[in-house]
Amino acid sequence: PRHFALVPAAGSGSRMGSALPKQYLPLLGRPLLFHTLSVLCQAPDIDKVFVVLSVGDAEWARHDWSELGPKLVPMFCGGPSRADSVLAGLRAIANEAEQSDWVLVHDAARPCLAPWHIDKLIRELAGEEVGGLLAVPVADTLKRADSQRHVAATVPRDSLWQAQTPQMFRYVMLRRALESAREVTDEASALEAAGLHPRLVESDATNLKVTWPLDLHLAEWILQNREE
Ligand code: CTP
Ligand code: MG
Numbered sequence: 001p002r003h004f005a006l007v008p009a010a011g012s013g014s015r016m017g018s019a020l021p022k023q024y025l026p027l028l029g030r031p032l033l034f035h036t037l038s039v040l041c042q043a044p045d046i047d048k049v050f051v052v053l054s055v056g057d058a059e060w061a062r063h064d065w066s067e068l069g070p071k072l073v074p075m076f077c078g079g080p081s082r083a084d085s086v087l088a089g090l091r092a093i094a095n096e097a098e099q100s101d102w103v104l105v106h107d108a109a110r111p112c113l114a115p116w117h118i119d120k121l122i123r124e125l126a127g128e129e130v131g132g133l134l135a136v137p138v139a140d141t142l143k144r145a146d147s148q149r150h151v152a153a154t155v156p157r158d159s160l161w162q163a164q165t166p167q168m169f170r171y172v173m174l175r176r177a178l179e180s181a182r183e184v185t186d187e188a189s190a191l192e193a194a195g196l197h198p199r200l201v202e203s204d205a206t207n208l209k210v211t212w213p214l215d216l217h218l219a220e221w222i223l224q225n226r227e228e
Helices: 032-042 082-092 115-125 171-180 187-193 213-227
Strands: 003-009 048-053 072-076 102-105 131-137 142-145 151-155 161-170 199-202
Touching (some): 003 082, 032 048, 032 115, 048 082, 102 115, 102 171, 115 131, 115 161, 161 171, 161 187
Parallel strands (some): 003 048, 003 102
Antiparallel strands (some): 102 161, 131 161, 142 151
16 A cells, blocks of 8 residues: 655734744744655655645745645645645545555644655555554643632543654545544544544654644754754
């Protein structure tokens, strides 16, 4: 089977609080999205990289993406939620993807994905039926709050993981799961809702999601210290 990357990049970045959606904010002199797409386009195991942009995206055309080569395919079909954008992307590549091809869904907002993350994910999931996702074991002690913000319980963290992306699933399974469960914040939960059990592949904290302004500084530090 082939491996396709599908990158949802149609969000507005409201928590970042900048006028420009965060995927286009400058990071080491390039749009943040450039770094994300670059590592995927350079991965030898990835055949194509589909990026899902919002229908009215005026920013994409302002930048030069040609350096990323012929694997990159922009699609202007984003929806109101992340899951809508991913599903729209899956529908748009229906002619291209075979049922058992793998799709690696990766947040545009995770520009520090490294080649080893991709290699490990693909290697560890190659023999899996369903697929899985990058994740990190939870480090902090977790508290469940009641409505008054008093601690109701301490949640044992030993078997808890933080989900990251890429999340890698078979085209047909992923599409079916998302068609029937739309209110999800990641792909894995759609498969879980269908009774399936995605596998966790251990990642690290460098594959952070740029959500808040501080994250942009952390991402810059990570990329800079990697490139040296
Ligand atoms: N995304 C998308 N379509 C949407 C919403 C989000 O393609 N309707 C993408 C974002 O562009 C991002 C990824 O999904 O790459 C993860 O979402 P998130 O970090 O929540 O980004 P935003 O929704 O843009 O940010 P916020 O929630 O702060 O508004
Ligand atoms: Mg969001």
